Amino acid sequence: MKFRQIALGVALAATMGMSSLASATEFTQDEKLWLGMKIYERAAGRGCGTCHDVKPFPDLTESVKKLSKDEFIKVVKEGRAGTIMTPMAPQIMKIGLVEKACMTEEQALDALHGYLLALANGEVKGKVKKPKSLKEKMKGCQ
Numbered sequence: 017m018k019f020r021q022i023a024l025g026v027a028l029a030a031t032m033g034m035s036s037l038a039s040a041t042e043f044t045q046d047e048k049l050w051l052g053m054k055i056y057e058r059a060a061g062r063g064c065g066t067c068h069d070v071k072p073f074p075d076l077t078e079s080v081k082k083l084s085k086d087e088f089i090k091v092v093k094e095g096r097a098g099t100i101m102t103p104m105a106p107q108i109m110k111i112g113l114v115e116k117a118c119m120t121e122e123q124a125l126d127a128l129h130g131y132l133l134a135l136a137n138g139e140v141k142g143k144v145k146k147p148k149s150l151k152e153k154m155k156g157c158q
């Protein structure tokens with residue numbers, strides 16, 4: 017019994033190791049900020065700002081402080097029923113850049129949330145510069 021448990025553990029660890037090899041690219045903090053900014057600018061064609069940079073719609077740099085990360089991501093995935101805030105995750109996954117960088121939905125939403133939080137905290141001011149490292153990474157990920 018004991019041996020079987022160990023064998024199972026080893027098999028599981030091996031499978032997990034393989035799946036992490038097959039999973040998407042890892043991104044640095046700078047890469048995530050830039051990708052997050054681009055997602056904000058490009059989601060649903062003209063970006064989240066089409067609505068969120070305009071009053072009276074919620075300013076997302078306020079929302080990231082008010083909502084937990086999970087709550088924020090839930091709204092992006094599911095939308096807000098009965099409002100024009102429709103589920104946005106499918107739109108985000110259609111952005112060419114997100115596809116080219118082989119981002120998972122989790123990575124894309126994490127980058128978007130991280131960018132808005134950095135804006136809210138004043139860590140990011142204005143445009144984020146594209147990290148040079150990203151080009152090679154995007155070439156290699158397909």
Ligand code: HEC
Pocket residue numbers: 055056059060063064065066067068073074076078079082083088089091092096099100101102104108128
């Ligand atoms: C067509 C307009 C529109 C677009 C595009 C849009 N939103 Fe929204 N969003 C809204 C509206 C309106 C609300 C407020 C809904 C309500 O009354 O609760 C909202 C609410 C939210 C909230 C909750 C805010 C809070 O403070 O409670 C989040 C988070 C959010 N949107 C994220 C996004 C993100 C991220 C994107 C881009 C990927 C996006 N939205 C694109 C219209 C839009």
